[in-house]
Amino acid sequence: MQIDLQHRPSQAMAHVVLGPGESVMAESGAMVGMTPNVQIQTGSGGLMKGLKRLFGGESFFRNTFTAEGAPGEVYLAATLPGDLVVLDVGPRSYYLQSHAFVASSTTVDVDTKVGGFKTFFAGEGVFVLRTRGQGKLIAGAFGAIEQVDVRGEYVVDTGHLVAWEDSLQFKITKAADGWIASWLSGEGLVCHFSGHGTLWMQTRNPGEYGEEIGRRLPPRES
Amino acid sequence: MVRGGMNHEIALGPSFAVLKVGLQRGDVLTAEAGSMVSRFPRVKMRTRLNAPPGAGFFGLLGAFLTALVRRAVAGESFMVNDFTCDEGGEVTLAPTFSGTITARKLHHQSILLTRGAFLACTGDLKLTMRWGGLRGLLAREGLFFMEVSGTGELFYTSYGGALEVPVNGTLTVDHGHVVAFDTGLDYRIRLPGGGLMGLFASGVGLVVEFSGRGTVVLQSRNVSTLTGWLLPRLP
Numbered sequence: 001m002q003i004d005l006q007h008r009p010s011q012a013m014a015h016v017v018l019g020p021g022e023s024v025m026a027e028s029g030a031m032v033g034m035t036p037n038v039q040i041q042t043g044s045g046g047l048m049k050g051l052k053r054l055f056g057g058e059s060f061f062r063n064t065f066t067a068e069g070a071p072g073e074v075y076l077a078a079t080l081p082g083d084l085v086v087l088d089v090g091p092r093s094y095y096l097q098s099h100a101f102v103a104s105s106t107t108v109d110v111d112t113k114v115g116g117f118k119t120f121f122a123g124e125g126v127f128v129l130r131t132r133g134q135g136k137l138i139a140g141a142f143g144a145i146e147q148v149d150v151r152g153e154y155v156v157d158t159g160h161l162v163a164w165e166d167s168l169q170f171k172i173t174k175a176a177d178g179w180i181a182s183w184l185s186g187e188g189l190v191c192h193f194s195g196h197g198t199l200w201m202q203t204r205n206p207g208e209y210g211e212e213i214g215r216r217l218p219p220r221e222s
Numbered sequence: 223m224v225r226g227g228m229n230h231e232i233a234l235g236p237s238f239a240v241l242k243v244g245l246q247r248g249d250v251l252t253a254e255a256g257s258m259v260s261r262f263p264r265v266k267m268r269t270r271l272n273a274p275p276g277a278g279f280f281g282l283l284g285a286f287l288t289a290l291v292r293r294a295v296a297g298e299s300f301m302v303n304d305f306t307c308d309e310g311g312e313v314t315l316a317p318t319f320s321g322t323i324t325a326r327k328l329h330h331q332s333i334l335l336t337r338g339a340f341l342a343c344t345g346d347l348k349l350t351m352r353w354g355g356l357r358g359l360l361a362r363e364g365l366f367f368m369e370v371s372g373t374g375e376l377f378y379t380s381y382g383g384a385l386e387v388p389v390n391g392t393l394t395v396d397h398g399h400v401v402a403f404d405t406g407l408d409y410r411i412r413l414p415g416g417g418l419m420g421l422f423a424s425g426v427g428l429v430v431e432f433s434g435r436g437t438v439v440l441q442s443r444n445v446s447t448l449t450g451w452l453l454p455r456l457p
Binding site: 009144155188 | 234320
């Protein structure tokens with residue numbers, strides 16, 4: 001599988017070239033276009049896996065694109081405007097913020113994990129994804145992507161996380177000392193990293209953006 | 223890019239810019255609540271009401287009441303965070319919307335910012351809320367302006383790109399595109415031509431009429447237009 005990223009950084013799109021019989025699994029709705037010999041198969045990879053994804057804020061179903069008989073091409077894009085990053089899974093494993101997943105090789109296993117008890121109350125980043133196996137993974141960001149090589153410690157707002165290497169230890173904590181101060185500061189929760197490894201941040205916060213737009217829209221009728 | 227005072231860099235622009243600021247002992251960076259992306263762990267954050275330091279009881283009370291009104295009516299944040307770091311460290315900030323960040327040095331000057339435009343400031347700058355007029359209230363657009371005055375460096379954000387327009391005479395612009403303007407300019411918020419019908423028919427929101435000499439900063443996108451586009455598409 002060959003991936004090249006186009007139209008970076010604001011409106012990035014991934015051009016994926018598949019060998020004959022090769023597949024790529026993508027988040028539902030990520031497909032922009034494809035060659036006619038590419039077949040789409042929709043599945044959840046098992047009911048429990050699908051449900052876990054659903055709770056994590058992803059889609060229940062994922063689409064698998066397979067090139068039949070000849071090489072095939074698929075164009076993939078994320079929902080929000082922003083950059084993409086290709087991660088090489090195998091030499092390293094990664095954690096992803098659950099909305100960051102765009103696509104991966106079918107040989108990469110992406111599992112949904114609960115990110116910690118405290119995150120439950122903040123409504124953001126309750127679930128993180130963990131990669132296993134071998135292959136490529138495309139992660140998407142809201143905004144540009146900043147890569148940080150952590151040697152020691154680093155603190156990131158949970159709403160700005162995209163992915164990080166599993167060699168990093170991480171702990172989700174309040175942004176300020178107390179709950180009230182954390183709420184007033186507007187920062188909510190932060191992720192405290194330590195150790196050696198690389199992390200990727202997105203320069204805009206989807207939750208904050210949604211809140212700001214949502215406030216200007218009329219309440220949903222139930 | 224280093225420009226006097228605290229080291230700062232506006233990176234990854236123009237569509238999704240961030241502001242990185244290096245802090246040394248004695249430096250204070252005041253930032254809009256919720257704007258922090260990341261920081262070194264040794265950078266300290268203190269949250270306070272958006273009132274000048276040493277404002278006294280009535281100053282604080284005034285700021286508190288203004289804050290409550292702004293929170294209730296406009297849903298704006300009313301807290302700011304002060305970042306400091308005695309051992310040296312870095313903090314990264316980002317605005318909510320897509321767009322760029324502009325640095326502006328003020329020297330015994332003042333500038334008015336519209337809702338959401340303030341990102342951060344350093345130095346001896348005072349932040350005060352200014353009443354924007356009743357029409358702003360009716361349109362639920364910016365009810366208050368933030369006046370930034372004194373000497374220091376201001377970082378403001380725009381939805382889209384930022385365009386500085388010199389005014390010598392009069393200039394009429396859509397209210398939703400205004401980011402900032404010099405306090406020396408007179409301004410009048412009014413309906414576009416044609417009264418109430420004009421407001422609905424023209425697709426233009428309230429307009430601001432500036433007069434005098436000074437600079438107006440406009441943004442290339444408008445949040446009200448975005449929400450106006452979204453509205454009929456909601457279930």
